[in-house]
Amino acid sequence: xxxxxxxxxxxxxxxxxxxxxxxxxxxxxxxxxxxxxxxxxxxxxxxxxxxxxxxxxxxxxxxxxxxxxxxxxxxxxxxxxxxxxxxxxxxxxxxxxxxxxxxxxxxxxxxxxxxxxxxxxxxxxxxxxxxxxxxxxxxxxxxxxxxxxxxxxxxxxxxxxxxxxxxxxxxxxxxxxxxxxxxxxxxxxxxxxxxxxxxxxxxxxxxxxxxxxxxxxxxxxxxxxxxxxxxxxxxxxxxxxxxxxxxxxxxxxxxxxxxxxxxxxxxxxxxxxxxxxxxxxxxxxxxxxxxxxxxxxxxxxxxxxxxxxxxxxxxxxxxxxxxxxxxxxxxxxxxxxxxxxxxxxxxxxxxxxxxxxxxxxxxxxxxxxxxxxxxxxxxxxxxxxxxxxxxxxxxxxxxxxxxxxxxxxxxxxxxxxxxxxxxxxxxxxxxxxxxxxxxxxxxxxxxxxxxxxxxxxxxxxxxxxxxxxxxxxxxxxxxxxxxxxxxxxxxxxxxxxxxxxxxxxxxxxxxxxxxxxxxxxxxxxxxxxxxxxxxxxxxxxxxxxxxxxxxxxxxxxxxxxxxxxxxxxxxxxxxxxxxxxxxxxxxxxxxxxxxxxxxxxxxxxxxxxxxxxxxxxxxxxxxxxxxxxxxxxxxxxxxxxxxx
Ligand SMILES: C[S@@+](CC[C@H](N)C(=O)[O-])C[C@H]1O[C@@H](n2cnc3c(N)ncnc32)[C@H](O)[C@@H]1O
Numbered sequence: 001x002x003x004x005x006x007x008x009x010x011x012x013x014x015x016x017x018x019x020x021x022x023x024x025x026x027x028x029x030x031x032x033x034x035x036x037x038x039x040x041x042x043x044x045x046x047x048x049x050x051x052x053x054x055x056x057x058x059x060x061x062x063x064x065x066x067x068x069x070x071x072x073x074x075x076x077x078x079x080x081x082x083x084x085x086x087x088x089x090x091x092x093x094x095x096x097x098x099x100x101x102x103x104x105x106x107x108x109x110x111x112x113x114x115x116x117x118x119x120x121x122x123x124x125x126x127x128x129x130x131x132x133x134x135x136x137x138x139x140x141x142x143x144x145x146x147x148x149x150x151x152x153x154x155x156x157x158x159x160x161x162x163x164x165x166x167x168x169x170x171x172x173x174x175x176x177x178x179x180x181x182x183x184x185x186x187x188x189x190x191x192x193x194x195x196x197x198x199x200x201x202x203x204x205x206x207x208x209x210x211x212x213x214x215x216x217x218x219x220x221x222x223x224x225x226x227x228x229x230x231x232x233x234x235x236x237x238x239x240x241x242x243x244x245x246x247x248x249x250x251x252x253x254x255x256x257x258x259x260x261x262x263x264x265x266x267x268x269x270x271x272x273x274x275x276x277x278x279x280x281x282x283x284x285x286x287x288x289x290x291x292x293x294x295x296x297x298x299x300x301x302x303x304x305x306x307x308x309x310x311x312x313x314x315x316x317x318x319x320x321x322x323x324x325x326x327x328x329x330x331x332x333x334x335x336x337x338x339x340x341x342x343x344x345x346x347x348x349x350x351x352x353x354x355x356x357x358x359x360x361x362x363x364x365x366x367x368x369x370x371x372x373x374x375x376x377x378x379x380x381x382x383x384x385x386x387x388x389x390x391x392x393x394x395x396x397x398x399x400x401x402x403x404x405x406x407x408x409x410x411x412x413x414x415x416x417x418x419x420x421x422x423x424x425x426x427x428x429x430x431x432x433x434x435x436x437x438x439x440x441x442x443x444x445x446x447x448x449x450x451x452x453x454x455x456x457x458x459x460x461x462x463x464x465x466x467x468x469x470x471x472x473x474x475x476x477x478x479x480x481x482x483x484x485x486x487x488x489x490x491x492x493x494x495x496x497x498x499x500x501x502x503x504x505x506x507x508x509x510x511x512x513x514x515x516x517x518x519x520x521x522x523x524x525x526x527x528x529x530x531x532x533x534x535x536x537x538x539x540x541x542x543x544x545x546x547x548x549x550x551x552x553x554x555x556x557x558x559x560x561x562x563x564x565x566x567x568x569x570x571x572x573x574x575x576x577x578x579x580x581x582x583x584x585x586x587x588x589x590x591x592x593x594x595x596x597x598x599x600x601x602x603x604x605x606x607x608x609x610x611x612x613x614x615x616x617x618x619x620x621x622x623x624x625x626x627x628x629x630x631x632x633x634x635x636x637x638x639x640x641x642x643x644x
Contacts, residue, residue, distance in 0.1 A: 147204070147205055148205045148207070149205075150205060150606075151204070151205030151206060151221050152205070153383075153606075154186075154220060154221070155212075155217060155220065155221060156363070156383050157186065157365070157381060157383065158182060158183070158186045158216075158217065158220055159213065159217075159361070159363075160363040160364070160365045160381060160383060161182045161185050161186055161365050162179065162182035162213075163361060163363070164364065164365045165181050165182050165185070179214045179215075179216035180216065182216065183216045183219070183220065185367060186220070196222075196225065197222070198222075198225050198232065198234045198245055199222055199245065200234065200243065200245055200292065200293070201293050201295075201316065202295070202316060203221060203222045203223055203295070204222075205221070206221050206222070206223055206313060207313070207345075208313055208314065208315040208344050208345045208347060209312065209313065209345060209347040209352055210312070210313045211310055211311070211312050211313075211352050211353060211355075211356040212297075212310065212311040212312075212313075213309075213310060213311075213356075214309070214311075215227065215248070215311070217311070218248070218297060218311055223246060223295060223297055223313055224246040224248055224295070224297055225246075229268065229280055230247060230248045230249070230250075230268075230280075231244050231246070231247050231265075231268070231280035231283060231284060232244070232245050232246045232247075233245055233280060233283035241286055241290070242282060242283040242286060243283055243286055243287050243290065243292045244280065244283040244284045244286075244287040244292070244294050244319070245292075245294065245295065246294060246295040246296070246297060247263070247265055247294055247295070247296050247297070247317075247338075248297045248298075248299055248311065249263055249265065249296055249297065249298050249299065249314075250299050258347075258348050258349060258350070260296075260298075260314050260315070260340055260346075260347065260349075261339065261340050262337065262338065262339055262340070263296055263317060263337075263338040263339075263340075264335060264336070264337060264338075265284070265335070265336040265337075265338060266325075266333060266334075266335055266336075267280070267281040267284070267322075267333055267334035267335065267336065268280050268281060277334065281334050281336075284319055284322070284334075284336050285319075285322060285334075285336075287319050288318075288319035288320070288321070288322065288336070291318060293316040293317065293318060293341065294316065294317050294318070294319060294338065295313070295315070295316060295317075296313075296314040296315065296316075296317045296338065296340070297311050297312065297313050297314065298311065298312045298313075298314050298349055299311050300312055300349055300353050302353060302357065308357070310353045310356060312347065312349045312352055312353065314340070314347070314349075315340055315341065315344040315345075315347075316340070316341045316344065317338040317339060317340050317341065318338065318339055318341065319336050319337070319338050320337045320338065320339050321336075321337045322334050322335060322336045322337065323335050323337075362383070362384065362385055362386055363381070363382055363383045363384070363385075363386065364380075364381070364382045364386055364387065364388045365379065365380070365381050365382075366379060366380040366381075366388065366389070367379055369389065369394055369477060369566070370394045370396065370565070370566070371394060373394055373395070373396040374396055374470065374471050374565075374566075375470055375471060375472075376471055376472070376473075376474055376475070378471075378475055378476065378477060378566045379476045379477070380476070380477040380478070380485075381476060381477070381478050381479070382478070382479035383478075383479070384479050384481065385479065387479070389477060389485055389569070392560075392561070392562060392563065392564060392568070393562060393563040393564075394563075394564070394565060395503055395504075395563045395564065395565060396470065396503060396565055397503065398501075398503055398504070398505075398506055398558065398594065399504070399505045399506065399563060400506050400592075401505075401506065401507075401511075404506060404592070406586070406587030406588075406589055406592070407587060407588075408453050408454045408455045408586050408587060409453060409455060409584075409587065409588040410425070410455055411425065411426070411452065411453055411454070411455030411456035411457070412424045412425040412426045412427075412452060412456045412457065412458060413425070413456075413457050414452075414456070414457060414458045414462070415457055415458070416458065416462075417458060417459070417461060417462045417463050417464075418434065418452060418456075418458050418462050418463060418464045419434070419463065424452075424458075424464070426450050426451070426452045426453075426456060426464055427464065428542070429450040429541070429542060429543065430446075430449060430450050430464075430541065431540035431541050431542065434463050434464050435449045435464075436463055436464065436466050437496070438463060440466055440472075440497060440498065441494060441495065441496030441497050442466070442496045442497075442498070442581065442598050443496070445579055445581060445598075445600075446534075446537060446540075446541070446581070446582075447527070447528045447529075447534050447537055447538040447541060447544055447582065448528060448538075448541055448543070448544060448582045448583075448584065448590065448593065449581060449582065449583045449584070450464075450583075450584050450585065451464055451465050451466060451467060451468055451583055451584070451585035452464045452465050452585065453468075453584075453585040453586050454585075454586055465585070466498050466596075467498050467501055467581075467583050467585075467594060467596035468585050468586070469498075470500075470501075471499070471500050471566075472497075472498070473489050473490075473491045473493050473497075473499065474489065474490040474491050475487055475488070475489055475490070475499070475500065475566055475609070476488055476489070476490055477566055477569045478608075480571070480608070482633045483571045483633050483634075484571075485569045486569060486570070486571045486608045486609070486610075487566055487567075487569045487570045487571075487608070487609045488606050488607060488608050488609060489603055489605060489606075489607065489609060490605055490606070491605060492602070492603065492604060492605055493599045493602070493603040494599065494602055495599055495600065495601055495602050496598060496599060496600075497598065497599050498596060498597075498598055499578055499597045499598060499599055499609065500565065500566060500567050500596075500597055501565070501567065501594055501595060501596050501597070502522050502558055502560065502564075502565075502567040502568075502580070502595040502596075502597065503558070503560065503564055503565035503567060503568075504520065504522070504558040504559045504560030504561070504563060504564040504565075504568065505558070505559045505560075505562070505563055506556060506557075506558055506559075506592060507556065507557050507558075507559050508554055508555070508556055508557075509554065509555045509556070509557070512556075512557040512559060515559055515561070516623075517559055517561040519561065520559060520560040520561040520564060520568050521557050521558070521559050521560075521561070522557060522558040522559075522560070522595060523555060523556075523557050524556050524557060524558055524582075524591075524592060524593060524595055525555070525556055525582070525590060525591040525592055525593050526555055527582075528544050528548070528582070528590065529544070529547065529548060543590065544590075549590070553591075554591055555591075556591055556592050558595060567597060570597070570609050570610060570611060571608065571610050571634070572610060572611065572612065572613040572632065572634060572643055573608075573610030573611070573612070573634040573636055574612070574632060574634050574636045574638050574639040574640050575634070575636040575637075575638050575639075576600065576610040576611045576612045577599060577600060577601050577603050577607065577609060577610060578597045578598065578599060578600060578609055578610060578611040579597070579598055579600045579611060579612075580595050580596070580597055580611055581595075581596045581597070581598055582594070582595070582596075583595075583596045597609075597611060610634065613643065613644075615643060615644035616644070617640070617642050617644060618644075619644065620644040628644065629642060629644065630642065630643040630644055631643065
């Protein structure tokens with residue numbers, strides 16, 4: 001019986017789930033009762049602390065080419081205004097993108113932008129989003145639009161992680177375990193506001209005929225969200241109604257022959273005559289009574305050298321009728337007859353599966369390129385080719401040469417969070433005002449900011465300590481199509497928030513020139529007195545009032561070629577979403593400020609991070625003194641055309 005096969009397969013998955021600390025909600029599908037049915041069934045692929053480390057960086061040799069300074073700290077566009085607007089987006093404004101379907105199969109986000117159509121065409125009903133527990137949960141703030149593109153991107157990333165785990169571990173455990181491990185990595189590290197709700201009707205971004213490799217993938221995209229049962233259902237009306245939302249059908253003969261118009265589903269419960277219908281059978285019956293559409297996913301096994309299982313989304317069905325088949329004396333089983341809605345694309349399951357098998361499997365994934373040095377793992381993903389980031393040594397603090405070991409400044413005596421601006425020495429150094437909001441966002445871009453430091457008496461929670469605490473958003477290095485590697489955030493980043501520091505080796509002018517690094521060199525400490533940029537703001541900072549001092553006569557640079565952090569991968573844009581900020585906290589030398597990158601606008605999940613490299617066009621020369629030119633590929637409508 002199909003139902004029995006399904007259950008035994010699923011049990012293995014459950015064992016794996018439990019074995020790894022994954023939490024499985026109590027199943028009501030296995031042994032349902034009418035009361036139990038008032039809770040929605042389904043295992044959740046919960047977060048787990050299990051994490052597999054998949055690679056570390058090494059050191060690569062320096063390059064020969066000698067070039068002048070590459071980056072100049074700076075930022076041309078006057079975006080700092082946006083930062084000072086109170087109430088900005090530090091309060092995380094909801095820009096939710098919950099989907100609605102307009103009956104044409106095309107979906108719209110709440111901001112009105114259209115995404116590629118979902119499942120089927122005109123006959124597809126409006127999709128309703130429902131919670132696992134029939135509760136109304138507010139939409140997570142700033143949820144990324146669930147478009148076809150984002151569903152496919154998630155799937156691709158999940159497959160990459162899965163393949164990488166299989167390849168790296170070469171473990172003797174079965175496919176299911178890798179599914180689970182990959183899902184855990186995906187969920188913990190990659191997914192953006194992972195949406196684990198159950199959907200009624202079509203699922204945004206998923207098309208009829210989409211092929212999936214595992215039930216973990218079905219869960220991931222939202223087609224079928226239970227591990228225990230072939231039928232997934234939801235509760236409505238406080239548990240009084242339960243409705244089937246999806247069925248995984250073990251491909252029947254009719255489906256093998258590409259006749260998908262009808263589906264015969266054998267119920268899961270062998271009941272005694274006169275016993276009330278329960279669990280998933282009841283859900284299917286109530287879907288029939290309410291004419292609720294049910295998604296059907298065909299499970300398809302390809303036998304060859306090894307047996308491979310695929311799942312093909314067949315579309316939406318209506319439960320037309322059910323009948324009771326007598327088993328033994330007093331036992332019967334319910335059989336449900338489903339009919340496919342008209343107007344949906346016709347599909348050939350065989351062909352689709354074979355096409356999926358032939359798909360090339362490019363890509364690399366590294367769980368944490370920082371090898372644990374950052375508070376939050378920094379994953380690296382390449383879904384374009386098999387190239388991994390070139391080796392470099394990941395460091396999370398600036399490396400000073402011994403000759404530049406600097407003493408910490410005297411610091412403040414505050415015992416609180418430095419909120420008394422008249423008494424705090426560090427606040428005074430900032431011109432009498434803490435430069436950060438209570439929520440950590442920078443109030444405005446400034447020539448220089450003094451954070452409290454190691455000699456201060458204030459606690460780590462002091463409001464005047466931000467950049468020194470390091471990364472707080474999930475950032476990911478990813479392969480771009482035209483600019484090599486780049487960095488994106490997996491989280492929403494509100495305007496003004498600290499993103500990361502540009503870390504590398506601190507060199508003086510001479511050493512930097514000798515290194516001849518033309519890609520990862522950041523010139524620092526030279527822009528305090530750029531009046532056009534600061535609009536006299538430097539006059540509000542006591543240490544800058546008297547103009548350049550001795551310490552600013554030498555130029556320094558941060559070189560991230562051999563050693564650095566993820567900031568070395570951030571690309572240039574003519575309309576950047578980050579700006580660089582000079583910050584001092586652990587020493588007082590204005591010639592060597594920390595280069596902290598802050599968001600100059602709200603940054604949506606998966607949006608590439610960028611800042612303005614601020615090259616002088618025609619100001620970059622090769623070792624013979626010839627002008628070097630490089631086209632800018634930032635793709636912005638305001639692109640000047642040249643990086644330098
Ligand atoms: C600091 S690295 C950025 C990370 C780099 N993409 C990588 O793969 O390691 C700077 C180099 O990236 C490339 N790059 C960054 N932004 C670019 C842009 N807007 N247009 C063209 N190339 C860019 C250039 O080769 C530049 O020298």
